Amino acid sequence: xLTIEHLSKTYPGxxxxxxxxxxxxxxxxxxxxxxxxxxxKSTTLRCAAGILPFDSGQILIDGHDIAxxxxxxxxxxxxxxxxxxxxxxxxxxxxxxxxxxxxAIPADVRTRRVARYADAFDLTGALGSPIGxxxxxxxxxxxxxxxxxxxxxxxxxxxxxxxxDPQAAFTLKELLRQLCRDGGAVLFSTHVLEVAEKxxxxxxxxxxxxxxxxGPTAAVIGDESLxxxxxxxxxxxxxxxxxxxxxxx
Amino acid sequence: MRKLWALIRLDLQILLNAMHAGSAKRPWAAxxxxxxxxxxxxxxxxxxGWSLATVMAPVGVLDLLAPLLAVLCAAMNLxxxxxxxxxxxxxxxxxxLMLSLPVPTLWVVLGKLLALMLENLLLTVLWMVPAGVAAAxxxxxxxxxWPTYLASLPALALLPTTLGLAGGWLLALASARVRRQALxxxxxxxxxxxxxxxxxxxVNRLAALMLENAGxxxxxxxxxxxxxxxxxxxAAGSWPAAAGFWAICLGxxxxxxxxxxxxxxxxLAGLAGRNVRADYxxxxxxxxxxxxxxxxxxxxxxxxxxxxxxxxxxxxxxAVGGCVxxxxxxxxxxxxxxMGPEAAWAGAALAGVVLSMCCTTCSSISLEGKNVWILQEAxxxxxxxxxxxAALNLTLNIPAGFLCTGLLAWACGLxxxxxxxMACALTFSALWTALYGLAVNLxxxxxxxxxxxxxxxxxxxxxxxxxxSAGCVGxxxxxxxxxxxxGLTACVWGASAALCLGCCALWRWLCTxxxxxxxxx
Numbered sequence: 001x002l003t004i005e006h007l008s009k010t011y012p013g014x015x016x017x018x019x020x021x022x023x024x025x026x027x028x029x030x031x032x033x034x035x036x037x038x039x040x041k042s043t044t045l046r047c048a049a050g051i052l053p054f055d056s057g058q059i060l061i062d063g064h065d066i067a068x069x070x071x072x073x074x075x076x077x078x079x080x081x082x083x084x085x086x087x088x089x090x091x092x093x094x095x096x097x098x099x100x101x102x103x104a105i106p107a108d109v110r111t112r113r114v115a116r117y118a119d120a121f122d123l124t125g126a127l128g129s130p131i132g133x134x135x136x137x138x139x140x141x142x143x144x145x146x147x148x149x150x151x152x153x154x155x156x157x158x159x160x161x162x163x164x165d166p167q168a169a170f171t172l173k174e175l176l177r178q179l180c181r182d183g184g185a186v187l188f189s190t191h192v193l194e195v196a197e198k199x200x201x202x203x204x205x206x207x208x209x210x211x212x213x214x215g216p217t218a219a220v221i222g223d224e225s226l227x228x229x230x231x232x233x234x235x236x237x238x239x240x241x242x243x244x245x246x247x248x249x
Numbered sequence: 250m251r252k253l254w255a256l257i258r259l260d261l262q263i264l265l266n267a268m269h270a271g272s273a274k275r276p277w278a279a280x281x282x283x284x285x286x287x288x289x290x291x292x293x294x295x296x297x298g299w300s301l302a303t304v305m306a307p308v309g310v311l312d313l314l315a316p317l318l319a320v321l322c323a324a325m326n327l328x329x330x331x332x333x334x335x336x337x338x339x340x341x342x343x344x345x346l347m348l349s350l351p352v353p354t355l356w357v358v359l360g361k362l363l364a365l366m367l368e369n370l371l372l373t374v375l376w377m378v379p380a381g382v383a384a385a386x387x388x389x390x391x392x393x394x395w396p397t398y399l400a401s402l403p404a405l406a407l408l409p410t411t412l413g414l415a416g417g418w419l420l421a422l423a424s425a426r427v428r429r430q431a432l433x434x435x436x437x438x439x440x441x442x443x444x445x446x447x448x449x450x451x452v453n454r455l456a457a458l459m460l461e462n463a464g465x466x467x468x469x470x471x472x473x474x475x476x477x478x479x480x481x482x483x484a485a486g487s488w489p490a491a492a493g494f495w496a497i498c499l500g501x502x503x504x505x506x507x508x509x510x511x512x513x514x515x516x517l518a519g520l521a522g523r524n525v526r527a528d529y530x531x532x533x534x535x536x537x538x539x540x541x542x543x544x545x546x547x548x549x550x551x552x553x554x555x556x557x558x559x560x561x562x563x564x565x566x567x568a569v570g571g572c573v574x575x576x577x578x579x580x581x582x583x584x585x586x587x588m589g590p591e592a593a594w595a596g597a598a599l600a601g602v603v604l605s606m607c608c609t610t611c612s613s614i615s616l617e618g619k620n621v622w623i624l625q626e627a628x629x630x631x632x633x634x635x636x637x638x639a640a641l642n643l644t645l646n647i648p649a650g651f652l653c654t655g656l657l658a659w660a661c662g663l664x665x666x667x668x669x670x671m672a673c674a675l676t677f678s679a680l681w682t683a684l685y686g687l688a689v690n691l692x693x694x695x696x697x698x699x700x701x702x703x704x705x706x707x708x709x710x711x712x713x714x715x716x717x718s719a720g721c722v723g724x725x726x727x728x729x730x731x732x733x734x735x736g737l738t739a740c741v742w743g744a745s746a747a748l749c750l751g752c753c754a755l756w757r758w759l760c761t762x763x764x765x766x767x768x769x770x
Contacts (some may be wrong), residue, residue: 027370128529
């Protein structure tokens with residue numbers, strides 16, 4: 001569903017955010033994307049979403065090249081950045097209407113989906129109020145609803161659990177699993193390693209813009225916890241970054 | 250005082266940063282674009298000083314010159330400061346951070362006000378110094394003693410800052426107490442704008458009125474217009490009057506600042522207060538296309554952004570108002586009778602230039618701000634994305650253009666062919682303005698502004714968009730005028746064709762390089 005090949009991105013000023021990164025997200029899989037602060041996770045996700053241009057490499061979404069066929073690729077996916085900023089001057093329902101129009105969702109279908117996901121996240125009653133009055137958690141929920149109503153084949157989420165109450169976090173996990181059972185795929189970044197351990201079928205760990213470990217969750221973790229694996233990798237530092245580029249667990 | 254100075258520097262940085270083109274490669278762009286309104290102020294000040302002194306000197310009322318210049322300068326600054334104060338002082342996105350700092354709230358408010366005052370001072374100097382020079386050269390030298398005149402200018406800059414803060418506070422308070430804040434804010438601002446425009450129409454009668462009522466005006470200058478009277482005396486060389494002027498201006502400034510700072514947290518809380526209901530019931534939703542969705546979103550943002558609406562609505566209001574005056578006033582009818590159809594073409598050229606200053610697109614992309622990711626990740630075509638933004642601009646300018654055409658054609662008895670040519674030219678100039686604004690905003694984006702005011706009033710794109718599009722339309726109008734011996738109607742059709750070609754080239758650029766630029770924002 002998502003294939004990233006030899007992705008490299010350097011910001012103006014020389015900061016190399018991502019270097020020769022390659023991994024894939026197969027259909028039906030939830031893949032956790034882990035890394036320290038500034039490792040290049042958000043950069044990678046934004047490149048995959050077609051928001052950030054990259055220097056070299058290729059990103060394919062459902063067979064469409066994000067650089068050459070952006071409209072087709074974006075039609076198949078939904079992306080949420082961390083701490084998403086939404087249009088504060090719109091009400092919740094008007095924002096969902098706006099998104100539904102951009103993705104050409106028929107009227108009856110969108111009504112059904114909005115009702116389903118707004119109810120799932122317990123946000124229906126607040127949909128008539130301006131987004132400017134929402135709390136951070138409510139905004140996060142609305143952003144998630146706007147992603148799910150599109151029924152994307154690929155869902156890319158940057159730290160989606162931040163700001164969600166426990167009920168909403170549980171709901172999100174269930175919806176992600178359902179999306180994968182229905183033939184979709186999910187790539188999300190998180191710092192909550194316990195969630196990644198329980199939810200993800202595969203893990204990708206990057207460090208200083210390079211891939212250091214990837215594979216099925218059980219294989220990546222081994223006999224330890226994901227937290228211990230992460231800390232061990234962090235302690236090994238840049239050396240590991242270079243070795244990891246050559247071979248993964 | 251170090252903390253206060255740090256806050257002033259920060260707020261100045263916010264104001265100046267708005268002018269930055271967003272690229273370290275073009276640091277000169279901000280200074281170049283600040284020179285444009287500066288030059289405009291200097292030109293207007295020179296014109297005012299010269300014309301008023303020429304009228305007043307022969308009849309011995311030069312003592313009224315400096316107060317009149319001061320009142321005009323303060324009034325002009327007040328119009329800018331009212332909205333800037335509301336944006337910088339009451340709706341900045343750094344409010345949470347500022348109020349959490351270990352500094353008195355008064356320091357926070359003063360930091361913002363003094364930054365605003367410095368901007369006012371620059372405009373005051375650019376108006377009053379050329380005005381004083383022009384007045385001195387045209388016979389008004391006796392009214393200006395330069396040391397006291399210049400020493401009083403900083404105090405003069407405090408007045409519009411104080412009044413702008415008070416006005417901005419009242420606007421913010423009134424808006425915060427009602428549910429439909431955006432609508433109330435827009436209505437109040439519209440009323441203020443109409444009042445200012447109506448008053449400014451009377452400026453040309455001021456000199457005559459002052460000559461007829463010199464005694465009453467002098468009495469006023471010792472009464473409720475005392476600050477203006479003191480400025481006049483200071484300008485004539487009185488240091489005690491200068492000290493008195495400073496005392497009044499500074500005293501008022503500090504008094505209002507203290508009063509506002511005491512209510513500051515409550516005001517900000519009222520404006521930012523969450524008002525989320527929990528009783529919404531979802532009903533059947535309707536579907537529309539991408540273009541319509543984007544257009545409706547633009548309209549929602551436009552009507553919600555008080556500053557964006559007010560800053561751009563002036564163009565159509567002025568253009569239509571001017572044409573109404575021309576069509577129905579006695580002076581307009583005399584002009585039409587004397588000049589014939591040429592009056593209509595001149596009126597159309599002027600209307601076109603004024604309408605081209607209504608350029609919503611030059612801020613449209615910058616105003617996306619942190620929301621830009623929503624459009625970047627959506628499967629949008631250039632036609633839908635840019636077309637919707639341009640459509641908002643056209644919705645304002647094209648109906649106004651048609652109204653102006655109808656009024657001018659009726660007033661001057663133009664033929665159907667002439668009317669069609671005029672309508673076509675104004676339509677293509679509106680299209681040019683919309684597309685040009687988009688191009689400028691893509692080249693000079695400003696996505697990290699703390700509030701709408703900074704983007705709409707002070708960003709490089711808004712300056713380049715407004716003055717640039719007016720300049721282009723003015724240049725085309727000038728070319729038509731110079732070539733009028735070939736037949737005005739034919740020249741106007743030619744101008745329409747040129748504008749049409751320009752629009753095609755711009756649209757092609759937007760759909761290719763422009764779309765790529767948008768993706769890189």
